[in-house]
Amino acid sequence: MSENQLTIKDYETPVCPTWCPGCSNYSIWVAVRQALVKLGIQPHEVVFTFDIGCNSNGANFYQGYICHALHGRALPPAEAIRWANHKLKAVIAVGGDGGGFGIGVGHFIHACRRNVDLLYITHDNQIYGLTTGQTSPTSPKGFISKSTPFGNLEEPVNPSALALASRATWVARGFAGELNHLADLIIKGIKHPGFAHLNIFQPCVTFNKVNTFEWFRERVYKLEDTGYQPHDRQLAWEKSWEMNGQLPIGLLYEITAPTYREQLPQLATEALVEKKLGEIDLTRALAEFR
Ligand SMILES: Cc1ncc(C[n+]2csc(CCOP(=O)(O)OP(=O)(O)O)c2C)c(N)n1
Ligand SMILES: [Mg+2]
Numbered sequence: 001m002s003e004n005q006l007t008i009k010d011y012e013t014p015v016c017p018t019w020c021p022g023c024s025n026y027s028i029w030v031a032v033r034q035a036l037v038k039l040g041i042q043p044h045e046v047v048f049t050f051d052i053g054c055n056s057n058g059a060n061f062y063q064g065y066i067c068h069a070l071h072g073r074a075l076p077p078a079e080a081i082r083w084a085n086h087k088l089k090a091v092i093a094v095g096g097d098g099g100g101f102g103i104g105v106g107h108f109i110h111a112c113r114r115n116v117d118l119l120y121i122t123h124d125n126q127i128y129g130l131t132t133g134q135t136s137p138t139s140p141k142g143f144i145s146k147s148t149p150f151g152n153l154e155e156p157v158n159p160s161a162l163a164l165a166s167r168a169t170w171v172a173r174g175f176a177g178e179l180n181h182l183a184d185l186i187i188k189g190i191k192h193p194g195f196a197h198l199n200i201f202q203p204c205v206t207f208n209k210v211n212t213f214e215w216f217r218e219r220v221y222k223l224e225d226t227g228y229q230p231h232d233r234q235l236a237w238e239k240s241w242e243m244n245g246q247l248p249i250g251l252l253y254e255i256t257a258p259t260y261r262e263q264l265p266q267l268a269t270e271a272l273v274e275k276k277l278g279e280i281d282l283t284r285a286l287a288e289f290r
Helices: 025-039 055-060 075-084 097-103 105-114 159-165 179-191 213-217 233-240 283-287
Strands: 046-050 065-068 090-096 118-124 170-175 195-201 220-222 247-254
Touching: 025 055, 025 090, 025 118, 025 179, 046 055, 046 075, 055 065, 055 090, 065 075, 075 090, 075 105, 075 118, 090 097, 097 105, 097 118, 097 159, 105 118, 105 159, 105 195, 118 179, 159 170, 159 195, 159 233, 159 247, 170 179, 179 195, 179 247, 233 247
Parallel strands: 046 065, 046 090, 090 118, 118 195, 170 195, 220 247
Antiparallel strands: 170 247
């Protein structure tokens, strides 16, 4: 199959998506596949790792190599897969705000500072969707849900600011209501040589009645329309905190730095999967266990 014969249907399984009607996970599902088509990456050349959550039910709907991990654990297998085969065209980890910034937040910080070459997409609906609507780490203060009936007492995590503080080399924000813009960010994130974090505002039409499509449409604006240049960490930091009625989307920050793998001489040329184990002399290593 050549690049221009690919269509988004090629990345679909026969399983019919179970997301709620109107769920913005559908838009992200389309945008990711549009990006793969545009990059000419075939299903067998991409590995997806998924968290647990509504977003990660995508594990059943995407065609490609799939790892459906534990809750909060989309990143560790993605990192291992990238180390095992750095020649793969794309490694994409997918999670939600609950998995990514609650139970899995430690993995997020360390993946950022390790600069592993992969794209991490977080579907940020500001709620625990799969477990039917509890407050999440990105729910706003005062947010009323079945787990906080008198209002959330905690300050929310700011995912993009956390990525910047953890020294991620590529940090972006998208909105599920801006499909082409989102697909473009996904292309850039896949191409970025290092750890790319894309946080997507993803309205949950069933359980989050506050941060709706309309709510976001009134607030989001595109950074690139303002002449913004994404190469200054301090500026990116300030933009990531902009909240007074306006929410910037687009590429906040981008620099090039050596990836974890590039700094490992053992993996400089050959991929781990290409190494012929029979040719490696293990005598000295084995002697230590005697
Ligand atoms: C270790 C563990 N703790 C809790 C759960 C229950 N659980 C499943 S999904 C989920 C939250 C999902 O929220 P999020 O990550 O935001 O994804 P969404 O469903 O909103 O897409 C929780 C708490 C679990 N599966 N495993
Ligand atoms: Mg969520």
